[in-house]
Amino acid sequence: MDGPVVSGLRASLRVPRPDFEVGVDLAADPGEVVALVGPNGAGKSTVLRALAGLEPAAGGSIRLDGRELATLPAHRRRVGLVFQDPLLFPHLSAVDNVAHGLRSQGLRRRAARERALALLRRWELGPLADRGGRQLSGGEAQRVALARALAPEPDLLLLDEPLSALDARTRLLTRGELAVRLGEFAGPSVLVTHDPVDAAVLADRVVVLERGRVVQVGTPAEVTRRPATDYVARLVGLNLLRGRAEGTTVRCPSGLVLTVAAPVQGPVHCVFRPSAVSVFASRPEGSPRNVLPGVLRGMAPHGDGVRLDVQLGTGDRVQAEVTPAAVAELRLGAASPLWLAVKASEIQVERAGGPI
Numbered sequence: 001m002d003g004p005v006v007s008g009l010r011a012s013l014r015v016p017r018p019d020f021e022v023g024v025d026l027a028a029d030p031g032e033v034v035a036l037v038g039p040n041g042a043g044k045s046t047v048l049r050a051l052a053g054l055e056p057a058a059g060g061s062i063r064l065d066g067r068e069l070a071t072l073p074a075h076r077r078r079v080g081l082v083f084q085d086p087l088l089f090p091h092l093s094a095v096d097n098v099a100h101g102l103r104s105q106g107l108r109r110r111a112a113r114e115r116a117l118a119l120l121r122r123w124e125l126g127p128l129a130d131r132g133g134r135q136l137s138g139g140e141a142q143r144v145a146l147a148r149a150l151a152p153e154p155d156l157l158l159l160d161e162p163l164s165a166l167d168a169r170t171r172l173l174t175r176g177e178l179a180v181r182l183g184e185f186a187g188p189s190v191l192v193t194h195d196p197v198d199a200a201v202l203a204d205r206v207v208v209l210e211r212g213r214v215v216q217v218g219t220p221a222e223v224t225r226r227p228a229t230d231y232v233a234r235l236v237g238l239n240l241l242r243g244r245a246e247g248t249t250v251r252c253p254s255g256l257v258l259t260v261a262a263p264v265q266g267p268v269h270c271v272f273r274p275s276a277v278s279v280f281a282s283r284p285e286g287s288p289r290n291v292l293p294g295v296l297r298g299m300a301p302h303g304d305g306v307r308l309d310v311q312l313g314t315g316d317r318v319q320a321e322v323t324p325a326a327v328a329e330l331r332l333g334a335a336s337p338l339w340l341a342v343k344a345s346e347i348q349v350e351r352a353g354g355p356i
């Protein structure tokens with residue numbers, strides 16, 4: 001007898017590659033965003049392509065809301081796909097690109113166009129609707145590609161480096177929009193990325209792959225605090241604090257208040273590198289920076305420096321990176337009280353998807 005239907009994605013994949021076999025178990029609940037990260041050639045795209053049905057798997061299963069996808073051809077899997085290249089049809093307008101996916105589901109031309117247009121308008125992309133694929137900027141094209149993937153209301157969304165072809169400013173804006181869309185999407189999403197900020201800001205859970213194997217799974221905060229390998233430590237070594245912005249003030253649920261350089265409104269993630277955190281034994285004087293009292297909870301070598309795990313008075317955890325000489329000078333030991341300082345200009349502010 002079959003067991004109860006498990007909603008979400010439960011995949012167990014085996015795909016042979018020239019140097020190794022990709023063997024990955026992957027789970028994603030409805031509404032959950034799982035980031036697949038790892039070095040070049042680790043097998044991330046292979047996993048995504050196997051889920052989509054674009055790569056023949058040697059074995060295993062892909063269960064989505066209790067349905068078995070592994071035996072279905074790609075077009076019957078109800079999977080939305082977004083790649084690094086938006087891959088829009090250049091001879092079709094933005095609205096017809098979005099309508100294309102709906103038509104392949106059997107919707108008539110007019111109905112598909114109407115639904116596509118309604119979606120573009122809802123996403124404030126209405127003014128782009130009649131532009132051809134070639135008349136869109138990289139960021140615009142990627143937003144239209146996301147609309148095309150989500151318009152048919154897929155059961156699973158797969159994104160392969162969706163932001164990596166964009167320049168830094170466009171990436172920031174598009175990432176904010178993606179965060180909102182992922183927050184609205186009811187199904188599971190799997191996101192392949194090289195960018196630790198993407199993983200930190202967009203993902204509920206991070207799965208780290210190395211040479212075709214899962215080496216770590218956890219929330220961005222867990223993986224940051226206890227990286228399983230040096231690669232993971234380098235990749236995810238970022239501080240991430242969620243809060244609500246009003247101008248240049250960000251208030252976190254813990255009571256922590258941060259000052260940032262650029263004014264924003266609404267739910268945000270504040271991201272900063274451990275190397276941007278200065279550490280003092282006593283409160284630094286006359287500084288316009290964020291000055292935060294805390295207690296040392298852990299210390300580990302990291303490259304040429306030392307990574308400190310500090311618990312703030314508000315309970316939030318912050319990683320700081322200092323030189324071994326500074327550790328000696330500050331006389332740091334277990335539970336040492338200390339002060340952290342972070343310049344407002346060092347804090348990258350990213351729009352978050354959900355309410356805070």
Ligand SMILES: Nc1ncnc2c1ncn2[C@@H]1O[C@H](COP(=O)(O)OP(=O)(O)OP(=O)(O)O)[C@@H](O)[C@H]1O
Pocket residue numbers: 017018019038039040041042043044045046047
């Ligand atoms: N179509 C293919 N046939 C055979 N081997 C492939 C194929 N595509 C990729 N490979 C090899 O499989 C391994 C995994 O590649 P894959 O593209 O999945 O890695 P990745 O983690 O996505 O890498 P990157 O971050 O560089 O995109 C690599 O060794 C790659 O050279």
